[in-house]
Amino acid sequence: MIMERSTNWREDFIKRFEQDGPWDSWTLYKMSYEIEKMNLIPEFSGLQAPKFLTNLQLLPHQVEAAQTVIEKMNGKAILADEVGLGKTIEAGLIMKEYMIRGLVKKALILVPASLQNQWVTELNVRFFIPAISYRKNTPIDQYDVVVMSMDTAKKSPHREKIYEQDYDMIIIDEAHKLKNHKTQIYEFVQSLKKKFCLLLTATPIQNDVFEIFYLVSLLKPGHLGNYEAFQSSFSATKNSIDGEKYLKELVNQVMVRNRRHDTGIEWTRRKVETIPVQFTSQEQEVYNMISELKSVSSIFASSFTMVTLLKEMCSSKEATFLTLNKMIQKCSSTEEKNYIEAIIEKLMNLETNAKAEKVIEIIEKAQDKVIIFTEYRATQAYLQWYLYTKGITSVLFNGKFSKSKRDWMKQLFRERAQVLIATESGGEGINLQFCHHVINYDLPWNPMKLEQRIGRVHRLGQEEDVHIYNLAIENTIEQKILDLLSSKIDVFEKVVGDLDDILTRKA
Amino acid sequence: MYAEEIHDYLKSFFKETDCEVLHDEGHLLTVQLTIDIDKKIMNRPFYWQYIEATNSTPNPARLTLITNRTKVDNPLMGEVIHFGSGRLNQIFKATKELGSFVKMYQQVSNETGKQQTLTPYFCVNYKVSYYCDQTKEKLYSLGINLMNGEIEDNFHEFVSQLNLAPYQPDGSFCLQYIIKPTRALERLDVMIQSIIQNDDHSWAEEAKKRWIKEQEVLDYFYVGVEEKPESYQIEKKGLEERFNPRIKVEIINGGLFYIK
Numbered sequence: 122m123i124m125e126r127s128t129n130w131r132e133d134f135i136k137r138f139e140q141d142g143p144w145d146s147w148t149l150y151k152m153s154y155e156i157e158k159m160n161l162i163p164e165f166s167g168l169q170a171p172k173f174l175t176n177l178q179l180l181p182h183q184v185e186a187a188q189t190v191i192e193k194m195n196g197k198a199i200l201a202d203e204v205g206l207g208k209t210i211e212a213g214l215i216m217k218e219y220m221i222r223g224l225v226k227k228a229l230i231l232v233p234a235s236l237q238n239q240w241v242t243e244l245n246v247r248f249f250i251p252a253i254s255y256r257k258n259t260p261i262d263q264y265d266v267v268v269m270s271m272d273t274a275k276k277s278p279h280r281e282k283i284y285e286q287d288y289d290m291i292i293i294d295e296a297h298k299l300k301n302h303k304t305q306i307y308e309f310v311q312s313l314k315k316k317f318c319l320l321l322t323a324t325p326i327q328n329d330v331f332e333i334f335y336l337v338s339l340l341k342p343g344h345l346g347n348y349e350a351f352q353s354s355f356s357a358t359k360n361s362i363d364g365e366k367y368l369k370e371l372v373n374q375v376m377v378r379n380r381r382h383d384t385g386i387e388w389t390r391r392k393v394e395t396i397p398v399q400f401t402s403q404e405q406e407v408y409n410m411i412s413e414l415k416s417v418s419s420i421f422a423s424s425f426t427m428v429t430l431l432k433e434m435c436s437s438k439e440a441t442f443l444t445l446n447k448m449i450q451k452c453s454s455t456e457e458k459n460y461i462e463a464i465i466e467k468l469m470n471l472e473t474n475a476k477a478e479k480v481i482e483i484i485e486k487a488q489d490k491v492i493i494f495t496e497y498r499a500t501q502a503y504l505q506w507y508l509y510t511k512g513i514t515s516v517l518f519n520g521k522f523s524k525s526k527r528d529w530m531k532q533l534f535r536e537r538a539q540v541l542i543a544t545e546s547g548g549e550g551i552n553l554q555f556c557h558h559v560i561n562y563d564l565p566w567n568p569m570k571l572e573q574r575i576g577r578v579h580r581l582g583q584e585e586d587v588h589i590y591n592l593a594i595e596n597t598i599e600q601k602i603l604d605l606l607s608s609k610i611d612v613f614e615k616v617v618g619d620l621d622d623i624l625t626r627k628a
Numbered sequence: 629m630y631a632e633e634i635h636d637y638l639k640s641f642f643k644e645t646d647c648e649v650l651h652d653e654g655h656l657l658t659v660q661l662t663i664d665i666d667k668k669i670m671n672r673p674f675y676w677q678y679i680e681a682t683n684s685t686p687n688p689a690r691l692t693l694i695t696n697r698t699k700v701d702n703p704l705m706g707e708v709i710h711f712g713s714g715r716l717n718q719i720f721k722a723t724k725e726l727g728s729f730v731k732m733y734q735q736v737s738n739e740t741g742k743q744q745t746l747t748p749y750f751c752v753n754y755k756v757s758y759y760c761d762q763t764k765e766k767l768y769s770l771g772i773n774l775m776n777g778e779i780e781d782n783f784h785e786f787v788s789q790l791n792l793a794p795y796q797p798d799g800s801f802c803l804q805y806i807i808k809p810t811r812a813l814e815r816l817d818v819m820i821q822s823i824i825q826n827d828d829h830s831w832a833e834e835a836k837k838r839w840i841k842e843q844e845v846l847d848y849f850y851v852g853v854e855e856k857p858e859s860y861q862i863e864k865k866g867l868e869e870r871f872n873p874r875i876k877v878e879i880i881n882g883g884l885f886y887i888k
Contacts, residue, residue, distance in 0.1 A: 124824070126817075130728065130879040135810050137729050138884075144794060146644045149727030150881055152637070154753055154784055156720050157880050158767060159629065161755075165762040165831060173712030195761045195838055196870065222763035249712050289869075312859050316866045317761075341842070342863060343849030350848075 162222055166192050170217040177247050179214065182384045183207050186377045187214040194375060196224075196317040197340055199296070201378040203621065204323045204572065205580030209240070211377075212292050212319050213248045219290060220250065225317060227265050228290040229283065231310075234270035235520070236294060241268050255279075261286060271298060275309040289316050296320035297569070299339060300332035310339055323576070324569035325376065326613045330355075333372060333616055341375055365615035378618050390586045391579055395603070395625040398479050398594045403471055408434050408597060410464050411441075418457040420448060431598040432496070436563050437477070438468045439499035476562065476592055477507050483560060483590055484513060484540065491558040493542045494574050496565060501542050504562070508540060515540035518551070527551060554582040560590045564602045568610050571623045579621075591624060629711040631655065631696040638693060638709070641719055645726065655696035656706060661688045668722040669715065730883035732792040736800055744797075744888060748774040748805040750812040751783045752882035754820050759874045760835030770819055771885070772812045774805035779819055787885055802886050809884060820877060832873035839871030 137143065162169055168188060171179055183206075190198040190211075196219070200208045219225035230252070232240050237254055244252040244266065255261065255269040261282055271293075273279050291313060293299065299307050299320075320340055326333050337345050345351050345368075355364050381388045400408060411430050414421040421427055426448070433440040445465055452458045484491050495501050501517060508515045516538045518530050534541040535555055556578050561571060571591075579587045593599040607624055614620055629637070635654065642649055642659050651658035661669075666688035667676055679686050692706030693715075700706075709716050736744040751771040758764045771783025780786070796802060807815070846863055850856050 124821075125874065125876045128879050130882070131813060134729055134813065134882065138809055142731070144731045144883070145727050145729050145881075147730055147732055147792060147794065148640060148644050149723055150730045150883070151727070151788055152640065153724045153727035153881055154769075156723060157753075157755060160720075161767060162757075162763050162765045165758075165764045175710045175712055191762070195842070223757065224759065224761070224763060249714060251714070312862065314862045314866045316870050338849065341845060342859075343845040343847065347849050347851065 168214070168218055169221045170214055173221065174214070174217065174248065176249075177210070179210070180207065180384065180386070182379045183211050183214060186211045186379060187218065189377055190215050190319070191218060194377075197315070197319075197375065199320045199322065199325055199336065199340060199376040201322055201325050201376050201617065203379065203381050204576030206379050206381065206384060207581075208321045208323070209243055209294070210247075212294075212321055213244060213250070215319060216244075216290060216292065217248050217250060219317060225289040227286060227288045228267075228292065229286070229288045229313075230266070230268045230292045230294070231271045231274055232268060232294040233298070234272060235524075237268055237270050238524075240294070244268070271306050275306045280309055283313070288314065290318065291315050292319045292321070294321045296322040296336065297324050297327055297332070300327060300335060302335045302338075307335070307339070315340070324572060325372075325617055326609075327567045327569040328609060330368075330612055330616060337372065337375060344375060345371060368616050369618070372616060376617075380619065381621060386581070389579070389583050391575070391589060391622045392586055393589045393591065393622045393625050395591045395593060396479060396483070398476050398592055400594055400597070401471075401473050401475050403467070404434075404473075404475060405596075407438075407441075407464060407467050407471065410460075410467065414460075414464075417460050418452065418454075420451050420457070428598065432563065432602075435476070435594045435597050435599050436495060436497050437474060437500040437503045438471050439503045440497040442468060443499055474503075474507070476594065477504060479592060480504070480560060480562065481508070481511055481513070483558075484508075487558045487588070489539075489558055490534070490556040491540050491560060492553065492556055492574075492578065493540060493560045493562050495542065495544060496563040498544060500562070501544055504542050508542075513540055514538040515542055517541075518543040520544070551577055552580060552582075553577050554580060554584070557583075557585045558588045558590070560592065562592055564591060564593060564599060564606065566602060566605065568606045568613070568620075568623055571606070572620070575621075575623065589622075631710075634709060634711065634716065635695040638695065638719070641723060645722075650690070651692075655699040656692065656694050658690065658692045658706075660690050663688050665722065668725070669718040671718070724880070728881045730794070730881070732787070732794060732883065732885050733796045733800070733802075734885075734887040735791045735793050735797045736888055737797075744800045746796075746800055746802045746886035746888060748803060749783070749885040749887060750774055750809045750816075750882070751787070751885060752813065752816045752820075753784055753880040755878045755880055756820070756824060757876040757878070758831060759876065760832065760872070761838070761870045762831075762835075764831065767880075768820060768823060770816050772807070772816055774807045774809065774812060775803060777807055777815065779816070787887065790887060792885070796886070824875060824877070829873075835871050835873050839867060842867050842871070 168184065171184065186200065186202070190196065200211050202208050202211070216225060216228055230240055241252050241254045244250040250266055252266040252268050253259065253264050255267050255273065261267050274283060293310065299310060301307060318340055320336060325336055334345050334351050346354065355368055408431070411434055414430070415427055430441065430444055433444055442465065445461055449458060449461045452461065480493065493504060495504065505515050505517060514537065516530050516533045518527070518541055522530065531551060531553065559575055559578055561574065565571065575587070575589055593603050603624065610620060610623060635657065638657055639649065639652070645662065645665050647662055647665050648660045649657060650660055663686050670689055694700050694703060694706045694708045697703055697708050707715060734746060749771045751769065754768045754770065756766045756768065769782055769784035770779055772779045843864070846860070846867065850860050
């Protein structure tokens, strides 16, 4: 076993002994010994960090999570608490504990750019960990704890600079961004030495079961076997899986997941309703014409384009028009052009948007603040105009807003407007507990996006029940999306664990 | 450490280091630092470099420390100090530095007129740390009698109860040591080694078991791969750094003691 002897005490003592001094103060000598005694780590197990964290009210599930990671998972884990239970706190607590125990000195924290400053503040203020925010040209070799945006980290010359460092701990927030093993960021993290490592995500599976395989393989390669073994032992295809019981057990060896209802905190309820909407006959006609497009022109042969168009048609004529208009430029034959022009003409003549009318109905019934999520900027603008004509005030929100603009919009929503209309990318990083109604105007393919949306409102601090309205137009692609969403939720629950309601439960 | 304990600690620290306490309210302390202490706890090497390079008049900081935030209306009046805060850690570090070596004499009275004989002892306070993916620390305070070479544990606890001062009391006689302190230091180092060797090291066995298990998992991932990629070597190194058991022996402080 390696035995290190540290300090130059011996040499210094001999010097002082030979010169008979200078000798130190007996009081300071005793104080120094007392401090060592007080800060001593008497056991391998247990947490030392909480007594240092006087600025922090730790919740029991957070302490338990940290202990499990350190004592049972040997310091490598996926922290997969549901949104709003304090994964950041858990990660900070674990890091602090390792720092106190002298096991971690240098740590790298990779986060989405929008969360970079928040992490730096939390670590400094709550955990007294002197973390710095990485900007271009920051000399990272001079700092022990660095918070960096993932997008920066994966690129040259930053990635090379990181590889030169010898980090004891890597923390990755919003780790579901690493679900795709073919991406630059995945390869980057794969080649990073992960002595201690935490992956934070509320949604370890978003679309298919291979995502959990790749996530776990990043953390602990081999834990779920290699790709072939995984595929054959669980006969995994994207949306179904055999032997899920065993997989779940394996996953749980490297994953901590607290659910809201396990925390002992009173949570308000989620009331999820699927609201079916009927197209007007004119809308239906345009929708049908769009469905026919693929037989009219090869440009529409790509199923991706078709799906986009159909989804847009379920959203608003504004969103549809933008795409159609782009497509028409690519058409060569007049026949194709004529067909599309006919669609556009019909489209422009539409006077009612059945879904938007439904939205008004819900808002009027709610008589309260409402958030509407849409996937399209054009729809977002349309809805604001439409609500305005009905005398309903609204503000817009999207992910491209700067921090100060976000705060401003949040303020406006809280104090002046009844409705906030957000696009998908506006989902992360705002907390709106003062609102209790969420309308999912369009449905995304990924159930976890819905969970993220709902999480903006249904989180610690929410005092009332939260109403969620999922709008879906009957006999359209949205029906299929609903089915797919529920089969994805099914896989998630089998492998990861139960989810709070996102969709209306099947009977 | 509670607020009052921190407050008392700070007061003793500043008193011992000749920093004048200008104001003390029990939860708030204003203190004028000396140059030496400013350099140790204020984190401003560039300032001191500048002062020394330009021969300017030094201006050591005057600090207002709040030890109990709940009793202060305006926390901006000073710096809030609590267990875990960076400044307190720096003060702990300074304490360690300034309390490393002592030479102390037991204060015995010679009322009876009889001369008191004091025996020399040499003491080292060791901190032993066991590291793998977890940590455990132990303190050993070993004192050796410099006349006969006997070694005792818990020496610090013993001497802290005595009435000690840094000078020889009147009418006492100090025996000349037979074992030279430098030699005694070697003996104590041997002693601490043997204490460690005889300790229970199942923790290291357990860590190795965890290490082997995780190494097997890693190998499974690359089964059938002829030439293992760099990421395999990186992972392997990570496992070694995490689980490989290590022991560190650190000296906190120590010194010479003349006792009855």
